[in-house]
Amino acid sequence: MAISRSRLDKLLSDKLNIKRKDVRLLLAQKRVFVDGSLALDIDLIVDSFSLITVDGDIVQANQAKYVMLHKPVGVVSATKDELHKTVIDLLDVPYKSSLHIAGRLDLNSSGLLLLTNDSRWSERLSKPDSKVAKSYQVTLANKLTEDMIPAFLNGMYFEFENITTKPAKLEVLSDYVAKVELVEGKYHQIKRMFGRFRNPVVKLHRQSIGNLQLDVTLKPGESRELHPVEVQSIF
Secondary structure (H helix, E strand, O other): OOOOEEEHHHHHHHHHOOOHHHHHHHHHOOOEEEOOEEOOOOOOEEEOOOOEEEOOEEEEOOOOOEEEEEEOOOOEOOOOOOOOOEHHHHOOOOOHHHOEEOOOOOOOOEEEEEEEOOHHHHHHHHOHHHOOOEEEEEEEOOOOOOOHHHHHHHOOEEOOOOEEOOOOEEEEOOOOEEEEEEOOOOOOHHHHHHHOOOOOEEEEEEEEEOOEEOOOOOOOOOEEEOOHHHHHHOO
């Protein structure tokens, strides 16, 4: 759900199908509450998540939703797809059609995926200025070498887009497994960076976004809502 903002009098006029002068009367009679507080100002700016009541009856009660999903391999990060099962198909919540994806994973990648109806939150999450780090466990076809570490840290130039990647942290966990942490998400970035060393990625699993770790109790395909503290902990 994209967050729309409008004046209170316009919203009530549209919702209740009454004239704006009648809205002014409702406010003057102290019959309107916004987020639990008495509303008296017709110029008050409200958004699609503002709780609005008139005479105690709910006029609008949309709630921001934030969902963590353990995305399996073979499921596409999309709301609709004619060929593959989508991450939306995996959800069992009545509001799933209102959700959008905050940071995709490709078809053959797995791990932490976030979905929300709060566009301001997802936009903040994706902005480079937010510098939200994403952590991945990567399994490679060939042995890792120490010279990869400074190459990731210094950034790599991709001629096709004419860009240099931001510094990424590479930690060698074993001969074939590494942890990669980066603050951006260019197209197939991790696979292309290892491709510079002719080392194909066999598995790519996202473990965390910011301070939010994938819940270890979630099996592939399972999901749960984020706790309020988790929503803010990412940044």
